[in-house]
């Protein structure tokens with residue numbers, strides 16, 4: 001801590017410090033969003049401060065996606081021509097929603113926690129992002145696992161890209177519901193970006209999905225690894241060897257602070273409890 005920060009900490013009451021930090025985060029977020037909206041591609045360059053500023057400004061660093069994953073999502077979304085699916089809303093919803101809006105694409109975002117859903121909805125409204133259908137509903141008990149409870153029949157059946165960053169790791173079955181519930185809605189060629197690849201749970205799941213869905217995958221990122229998986233088309237399935245696993249981070253990276261996420265104990269998900277809600 002710098003001497004100035006030390007002095008500030010000693011003389012400024014904690015509540016005021018919190019208030020000032022919140023104002024500062026808000027200012028930084030607004031400025032970075034203006035830059036992001038102007039040129040999302042430029043924001044993904046190595047020397048750009050836009051994405052780190054957005055992460056700081058969003059103010060949920062322990063849980064939100066970090067820069068390598070966010071940049072990969074933005075880059076892929078910029079060239080994606082089919083509908084986008086997101087599991088777990090947050091900063092990703094706002095950024096990828098912005099890209100979807102600018103590329104005339106559509107995005108579905110699934111969220112189980114009403115408070116986080118409300119936050120995402122507030123920002124979607126603030127930035128007039130209409131390309132996102134945000135679906136907020138408690139997790140459903142599917143027996144072996146719990147997962148989102150989307151209106152499957154109303155969803156596109158050709159999602160071209162999935163941002164898989166939820167539900168939280170403490171959920172029964174982790175994120176396994178994606179393949180089980182959505183397999184008819186994701187098509188050959190679909191790109192899945194799965195965050196938190198340092199966790200054993202995600203690695204095991206990627207291996208399982210690669211068999212169940214016929215997918216090729218690699219581990220990307222250095223500080224907080226994520227998995228990039230592409231569902232094989234008939235042509236690639238014939239041409240490729242079984243499963244390719246690449247990337248430095250595959251076995252090496254120890255879990256970072258972002259990999260030790262803990263969530264408050266969840267109530268047992270139920271099929272019936274809360275009325276279905278679409279926010280916006």
Ligand SMILES: C[S@@+](CC[C@H](N)C(=O)[O-])C[C@H]1O[C@@H](n2cnc3c(N)ncnc32)[C@H](O)[C@@H]1O
Pocket residue numbers: 060063064065087088089090091092093111112113116165166167168263264
């Ligand atoms: C890994 S987070 C998703 C983050 C999101 N993709 C982003 O970039 O901000 C997965 C889920 O955890 C929940 N969550 C987010 N922040 C949280 C927090 N600080 N404490 C508890 N749960 C949180 C939300 O329900 C969210 O959908």
